[in-house]
Amino acid sequence: MNTKKLMEDFRLPLVLVLLMAALTLISPRFLTVANLSNVLWSICVIGILASGAIYAPITGGIDLSIGVLAALTGIIVDIFMNRMGINWMLSIVFTIAIGAGIGLFNGFVLTRFKVPAFIVTMAAKTYLYGVAMVVSNGGMLAILGPPEFMAIGNGKTFGLPNPIFIMLAFIVGSHILLRYTVFGRQAIAVGANETAAKLSGVDPRKVRLIVFTISGSTAAVAGIVLSSLTQQTFAGAASGIELEVMTAIVVGGTKMRGGKGSVVGALIGAVMVALIINGLNLLNIPAPFHPIVTGIVILVALLLNQGGSPMKFSKNIGAKAKARGQA
Amino acid sequence: MTKRTNADDVLLDCRNIVKSYNGPMVLLGVDFSMKRGEIHALVGENGAGKSTLIKIITGVEPRNSGTIAFDGKEITHDHSKNAAQDLGIAVIYQELSLIHGMTVAQNIFLTKEPKVPGLPLIDIKKMNEKAQALIDKYRFPLKATDYIEKLSIGQRQTVEILKALSGNASLMIMDEPTSSLTATEAALLFEIILKLKADGISVLYISHRMEEVYRLSDRVTVLRDGKKVAVLEKEQIHPAEIIRLMIGRNLSANELGHSMVKKETEPVLEVEGLESEGEFSGITFTLRKGEILGFGGLVGSGRTEVVRAIYGIDRLDGGTIRFLGKPYKPSVKNAIAGGFGFIPEERRLQGIMAPITILGNIGLTNLDTLSRFGFLGGKRELVMAMDGIKLLNIKPAHPDIPVGNLSGGNQQKVVLAKWLIRNLKLLIIDEPTVGIDIGAKDEIYENIERLAREGVSVILVSSDLPELTRLADRIIVLRKGRIVKEFTEGVVTEEMVLRASSGLEEGGAK
């Protein structure tokens, strides 16, 4: 029994190691500090988003609005700081509050009117995009200051880019929230069996409201980091990022139907997907193939999650991609 | 196969049916036969093997051995559900197979709708006409164009029957069909059954309700502990006799019965005049500290509804409750805070969270005691989980196993454990040992008895008569939503409880 559980716990990191081994074999450029820190850096925004967005699938729902919310909050924080002259720290606080508020609204519509999560958040994705366009006048806003704000995305601490620390902080925080707090337990319970959870004294409505508020807040943080990082913001930023976030979450072992989730797994999932993309780049496979591979990865992960017998993840990802590139 | 012809024209002939589920034998060589155009009741206690026999006849489960002949033709070992349907065996599910958003006619003819000649289109007019003709033949107050959602449960059941009829069923199996019906609807159902018989259709009727069995049946087959103990002809059908046959184990143990114990301790729960529209009324009783109060009654008598209302899950329309001497408003939150637990009837649907570990399940009810400022520390939870595992002897004894992987008995123990760990004052248990094998049952009984010894009050709802009489200090019997009998002292036998549940007079023949 213990060995089985051990196997399950280490399955994901094992695949990660195998993947890295495969990539090292494929290209000598893989195992360099420059390349690896690049990979980590590329997933910062996804990691922050995943840390908050993971709670929705755990309770059996989904939040499709996180991408647009990240774009919108990037715009808003810029407006606060650079158009309204508000202090950068306050601007960040206000922006996160707005993100939380939007998340709370989504949760409210969901719980009060029993509308499926994907509809509520998909509609939110639409109208928030419109709002973002209106507020930004459809244009691209360059962000050049204030310097403290720019440091968030572009500064380094101990030699590593700041966003990596922010992401790690959120991952760790979310991990603790999920594993070691009452709320985390209740969220898992609601997703596993809502009736049983209710009979054990859990209030699913309250739980869901908090879930979506968290989702919105982390989306805001992601948006702030993203806009600082890229030194710009526009309504279409982070477009389509929901799929990448969901891929990371699913690959990391979270079940979309609820009841099971792993934040650290989501991080590993994000890293794995980034590594795969990195591998594709190293193999000079053109950009359009990347989303195809990502899509296939999430489907495979879903199949494995649902299925019973643990199949061995193919070591030949690199070879497969190579074959496709030559097709 | 040569067709068996005899004067009585046997429709269904099951011989020597043996069935075991991975070990325990459920049917030990049962013979069962039905004639054409006969109303035949199948009775027996829970666990006697009735449902299993039905599943074998309808092809849902395969039998280990034995022969089944239907309409003279032998049915092979692996006959499937659809094959049974094609032969003309229909089960009435009590509305489970009806589609909302569709009319009566549409439901009756689903997948068999009459077509417009030459086109792949459904002839709606013809479908409605045929449906109405069928309805009118039995003089139901239904219209072919009524939508299912607008019908009452009794009416929907009628549609189920019509659906079976349109499929040329020659044998209809009905399992406790009146449990959700009003008196008027039940009367209508009986008329329908009699009309079916007049049309040469056989009805296999499973019920605990003696007055129905007495009223309707041409013959009765009694099952007990997986064996057929009797087949009674019409003249021999008496409810009291049937009950005696159903229960009569080794008579000595049964005659002894169990003594009721009167407790003089302080009252823990006092309910008065509880009522819920359409479910129950006039429920009054007092539960004392350390007492096990048994709730007896037939399926549908309202027991589960009463306890759910007391716990705060379902609505209560009237009555007062006092808990530990103080007025109490039913709600799950109040209950848990006050040391009041509830183990639901369907543990798989409502009691356990399958993907979560034993530790997680046990911990969930106890998060308030485990956490500091909302945070949970690893060690205390583990200690609590191990305590629970040890206390109830849960196997496998690892806290990290998802509960979904445990056996039924161990799953039930997990549900029990999460409440036992708390400082409970009162625990409601609804059908504690359904689907659990004998060995595990005893363990659970010991735990319940130990609880009571330690001063916890227990309300035990159970349809398992030996279980009820063994564990309870006092037994209240419900029937049709009202308390009809309270056994407070003296010796109570299973037969006595069943008679009270069935509304029969105390002692002697009917």
Add this chain to the structure above:
Amino acid sequence: MTLTSMRRLILIAVMLVLGAVLTILNPVFLTLGNIMTLFQEASLVGIVAIGFTLVMITAGIDLSIGAVIAVTSMICVNFLSHTPIPAPLFIPVALAFGALVGFVNGTFITRFKLPEFISTLAMKGILAGLALVIAVKDEFGFVQNVYIQDETYLWFGGTVGNVHVVTIAFFLLAFLTQTFMKRTRLGTNIYASGANLTAARLTGINTDKTIVGVYMFSGVCAALASIFISSRMMTAMPELGIGSEMDVIAAVVIGGTPFTGGIGDIWGTVLGAVFLALIKNGILKLNMSPYIQPIVIGGIIIATVIADVWYKDFAEKLVVNAARRKEILEQSRGDVA
């Protein structure tokens, strides 16, 4: 069912009022040309929405339809036009591709029991990438615009008299699909599978096959729409249709088909598509910022869903109370008897 009819009447009334207001504010609205354009827009969304309606009736979702449009338009315009295959044959190829995608979607959902929104979302990603891969690129890797010249193909984007071909196709498809759903056994089976999967199975319906078929139809509708779209534009881009799911969902939701499945009909979707086109057209004609459009559409979706829930709760309470009262009356009479 009066509930549905009343809802539809309200919808039509609102449209008439909006139309009147728009005409007052901008008389150009009520010209033949504009009305025809409005219907053309409605039809382009509507064709996809018809397929999506069936998916919703089975209580599912298909988020990949936008990407199907992109890929099939790429297949026709960029790929096949470089082969000796004659243009009219593009159409069956495109439809077959749509059916294939639907088959894969349906299989994932029925056989492998994957959650619909994630698996179709993943499919969307794959197809979007595929569209880019197929796109013809120049030596620098930039996508080239290929212009269609074949007359047969272009006919789809044209008009017959004053009415656009696509509008005719839309209404024709709506009529055929509605007849199919309400008047054939297969259509009834689809409703049954969506309303109550277990009951449908118990009655002998092969729900897996039915659901896969529905997703295939959805894919075909998307493919069909892409032909009209690319024909009208005389070219195609790999982004074509991506993100159009919202419009489609809006049309179906406004039309009154619920997510829970088992209920819904095509004429409702037709109304929804026309309503949506009206809103979009109105926003344009009033010279409002085009950014208002997604806000309005998203807002309408939420408002419609909430209103529908409210209304259903309200109506249900009425029915339940009436039934309960009747039951109790019967029961008390029965006990006395």
